[in-house]
Amino acid sequence: MTINIALYPWQAQQWQRFCEQQKQQRLAHAIIVSGVAGLGKASFANAMVASVLCESAESDSACGKCHSCNLFFSGNHPDHTAIVPEQGSSSIKIEQIRSLKDKQELTPTVANWKTVIINPADKMTISAFNSLLKLLEEPQNNTLIILVTAQSDRLPITIISRCQTVKLSSPEPQLTLEWLEQQQQIDSATLALILPLSNGAPLAALTMLQNGLAEQIQSLNSDFESLLSGDANPIEMTKKWLQYDPLMIFHHLQHLIKHTLCCSQDELTNNNSKRYWYIYDCIISAIKLTSSSNNINKTLLIEQFMVAIMDKSLSSTLAVKS
Ligand SMILES: [Zn+2]
Numbered sequence: 001m002t003i004n005i006a007l008y009p010w011q012a013q014q015w016q017r018f019c020e021q022q023k024q025q026r027l028a029h030a031i032i033v034s035g036v037a038g039l040g041k042a043s044f045a046n047a048m049v050a051s052v053l054c055e056s057a058e059s060d061s062a063c064g065k066c067h068s069c070n071l072f073f074s075g076n077h078p079d080h081t082a083i084v085p086e087q088g089s090s091s092i093k094i095e096q097i098r099s100l101k102d103k104q105e106l107t108p109t110v111a112n113w114k115t116v117i118i119n120p121a122d123k124m125t126i127s128a129f130n131s132l133l134k135l136l137e138e139p140q141n142n143t144l145i146i147l148v149t150a151q152s153d154r155l156p157i158t159i160i161s162r163c164q165t166v167k168l169s170s171p172e173p174q175l176t177l178e179w180l181e182q183q184q185q186i187d188s189a190t191l192a193l194i195l196p197l198s199n200g201a202p203l204a205a206l207t208m209l210q211n212g213l214a215e216q217i218q219s220l221n222s223d224f225e226s227l228l229s230g231d232a233n234p235i236e237m238t239k240k241w242l243q244y245d246p247l248m249i250f251h252h253l254q255h256l257i258k259h260t261l262c263c264s265q266d267e268l269t270n271n272n273s274k275r276y277w278y279i280y281d282c283i284i285s286a287i288k289l290t291s292s293s294n295n296i297n298k299t300l301l302i303e304q305f306m307v308a309i310m311d312k313s314l315s316s317t318l319a320v321k322s
Contacts (some may be wrong), residue, residue, distance in 0.1 A: 001075035005047040005062065008040045009179060010171035012204065012217035018166070019060040027052070028164035029139035030120070034152035035168030038204025044168065045146045047115050049080060052144055055109040064192055068111045079108040083118045087114035092118065094127040097135070104140050113142045122154035129156050136162040153263045170200030174202055180206060196255040197248065216244055217252055224253060240304050249302075250287045257283060278308045 007015055021027050031048070033041045054069050062069050071077040081103060083096050100116060118124070124132065135145070136159065149155060149161065165200050170176070173195060179202050180186045186209060193214050198204035208214070223240070226232040241249060257280045260268075268276065286305050289296060309316035 003046050003050070003073050004043040005050045005073075005253055006040065006043045006044075007047050007061070008202070010073045010175060011040065011044055013166060014044070014058075014166050014168060015047070018202060019051075019163065019321060022051065022060075025034060027144060029143055030145040030147070030163040032134050032147045032149065032152060032155070032160065032163045032165045033168065034149050034165060034200040036170065036201050036204075038146065038198055038201030038207070039168040039170065040203055041148050041150070041168055042117075042119055043045065043118065044166075045148050048146060049115045049117060049144065049150045052113045052115060053079065055111070077110065079111045079113060080115045081117075085120075085123055090123060092121075092124040092128050092130050094125060097124070097128045097131040101135060103129075104135065104143055114140070115143075116145045118146070118288060119148035120151075121149040123152045131158060133158055133162070152309055164173060171202065175203060176200065176202045185210065188213045197252055200221070213248070216248075220244070220249060220252060221256070224256070227306055230310050232306070232310065234303050236311065237306060238299055246290045246301065247287070250283050250290060250305075254280070254283050254287065280309050 018027075033045050033048075035041055047061065050069065050072050053072050054062040055066040055071075056063035062072070064073065068077065072080060073081075081100060083092060083100070086093050086096070089285065091318070097118075104116075106114075118132075132145075133156075147155070152160070152165070171179075173191065176195065177186070177188055177191050183206055183316075189207070190209070194205045194208050194217070197213070198208055199219075211262060220241075223232065223237055227237070249257065257276055261273075261276055261280065265273075282305055286301060289301060
């Protein structure tokens with residue numbers, strides 16, 4: 001196991017702030033690292049911990065060479081605890097947080113600090129949160145607890161109020177494009193297809209590109225246009241769409257229609273406008289159904305959606321713009 005402590009260009013400001021606080025010995029006892037998926041929150045948290053545990057004081061980042069760094073990078077540091085949901089479970093349980101308390105009371109063995117990363121912190125059960133709260137209420141010296149979450153609104157306010165929050169944000173599209181260009185070939189048109197779905201998060205966009213999502217979206221766009229013009233065969237097309245992630249399909253169509261409704265209002269006739277709002281409504285319903293149930297009949301859901309939005313009486317006078 002190798003621990004990833006990569007820092008990305010869009011984290012520079014937050015990293016700088018952390019380093020200053022560390023230098024001034026003003027580090028918070030507990031830090032929440034938040035932001036949408038695909039911003040590198042986990043590696044940022046690892047970098048903070050590595051920097052705190054490192055024995056060398058020469059630079060801001062961990063040296064990667066000392067005994068403490070070696071232990072951390074191999075995932076074996078006795079003064080660090082990583083808490084994730086146990087295998088086969090989706091939540092972080094009270095026992096996992098309770099075991100922390102005993103560890104926190106011990107003095108560090110290798111480094112000068114004891115560190116904890118809880119990821120994803122929003123997966124803690126209510127009793128786990130309460131147990132953590134007790135720990136946060138009696139902070140120990142030289143202890144750093146980091147909560148990593150993409151959904152900080154799911155953390156109790158009592159927890160949030162006892163932590164410093166480091167919020168990572170999606171960079172400007174231009175920076176995302178530049179960074180992605182360094183990783184693999186991409187043009188701005190392809191990026192424009194992917195960006196809304198990845199919430200502007202570069203790492204999420206990269207994964208999507210590597211999974212061929214740009215091609216899927218292009219194909220979805222042309223399918224969608226033929227549905228709107230009534231030229232499609234929903235049964236045949238459903239077979240194709242079933243190969244895609246249903247949530248991806250509907251989120252993408254949501255962005256597409258939203259864009260048409262917001263940016264092309266002048267071009268929309270009254271009738272068309274009504275139709276697009278109706279389609280938007282169908283998409284929202286489909287997203288709700290897809291997100292709420294695991295054993296949903298995907299074939300039925302997609303077919304129903306297609307039939308609902310096809311309407312031969314209204315010709316598609318306005319092509320959907322991506
Ligand atoms: Zn080191």
